[in-house]
Amino acid sequence: MSTALSAPVPHHIAIVMDGNGRWAQRRFLPRLAGHKQGVTALRRCVQACAQRGVAVLTVFAFSSENWGRPAEEVTGLLDLLALALSREVPQLCKDGVRVRFIGDRVSLSSRVRQGLEQAEATTAHNSRLLLNICFNYGGRWDIAQAAATLAARGEPITEASLNAAMALSGVSDPDLLIRTGGEMRLSNFLLWQSAYSELLFSDKLWPDFDEAALDAAIADYRTRERRFGKTSEQVLAVPSPSLPA
Ligand code: IPE
Ligand code: IPE
Ligand code: MG
Numbered sequence: 001m002s003t004a005l006s007a008p009v010p011h012h013i014a015i016v017m018d019g020n021g022r023w024a025q026r027r028f029l030p031r032l033a034g035h036k037q038g039v040t041a042l043r044r045c046v047q048a049c050a051q052r053g054v055a056v057l058t059v060f061a062f063s064s065e066n067w068g069r070p071a072e073e074v075t076g077l078l079d080l081l082a083l084a085l086s087r088e089v090p091q092l093c094k095d096g097v098r099v100r101f102i103g104d105r106v107s108l109s110s111r112v113r114q115g116l117e118q119a120e121a122t123t124a125h126n127s128r129l130l131l132n133i134c135f136n137y138g139g140r141w142d143i144a145q146a147a148a149t150l151a152a153r154g155e156p157i158t159e160a161s162l163n164a165a166m167a168l169s170g171v172s173d174p175d176l177l178i179r180t181g182g183e184m185r186l187s188n189f190l191l192w193q194s195a196y197s198e199l200l201f202s203d204k205l206w207p208d209f210d211e212a213a214l215d216a217a218i219a220d221y222r223t224r225e226r227r228f229g230k231t232s233e234q235v236l237a238v239p240s241p242s243l244p245a
Helices: 020-025 031-051 064-068 071-094 110-123 139-153 159-165 211-221 232-236
Strands: 012-016 056-063 097-102 129-137 176-179 198-201
Touching: 020 031, 031 056, 031 071, 031 129, 031 211, 056 064, 056 071, 064 071, 064 129, 071 097, 071 110, 097 110, 129 139, 139 159, 176 211, 198 211
Parallel strands: 012 056, 012 176, 056 129, 097 129, 176 198
Antiparallel strands: none
């Protein structure tokens, strides 16, 4: 790790927004109150990322495994998604945010699916920040569906072709991957794309993750030396001007 703030602001930040349930339980509130507060934290984070020049923000909102939660919580989360979409889209447009949903849509109800498609269509022309919302998403699902797509087309499976068939294709890999809520695991988030992401685990519960916490995470990221398998000397070497022949 080098000490100078040499790296630029991350181009792409990914976040596992964890800790909503505990935030609510500590206040003796139902878990859904934590998820509602989580929407507020996301709005704040989206605006802060746009202001700081982050180009892509990818957030984990609902995992393939979250269907296993109590039915009341799952229904509450689906209703909250629909409500948040209808309420937030005008502000997202004002802030220049384009929304894209990443995940398995086929198993969602047509009502939910239409909500996602409408939000994507309404924000499609915005270009200040791309917000990828991973909903009914799992990293293993994404790798498997990409491989199945290539197999169905009879195309060879290479790193490049798999990458292009992923649900999150078209954007560079996350530079910084943050998980709030204190757990130090990926929980099936961006398994393929996080190969060289800088990881940052915050003890703050997601509803408490504010601008100052984002700034601290970005400042920490900027002290990291990203080597991508090379040596520190190679990374630090300033390319010498080529000598005339
Ligand atoms: C993350 O918060 C949001 C979702 C998984 C939908 P949690 O609901 O997992 O919050 P904790 O981890 O129980 O506190
Ligand atoms: C990961 O959090 C999924 C989301 C934040 C949407 P979980 O709360 O589901 O993860 P585990 O169960 O603690 O690993
Ligand atoms: Mg959790």
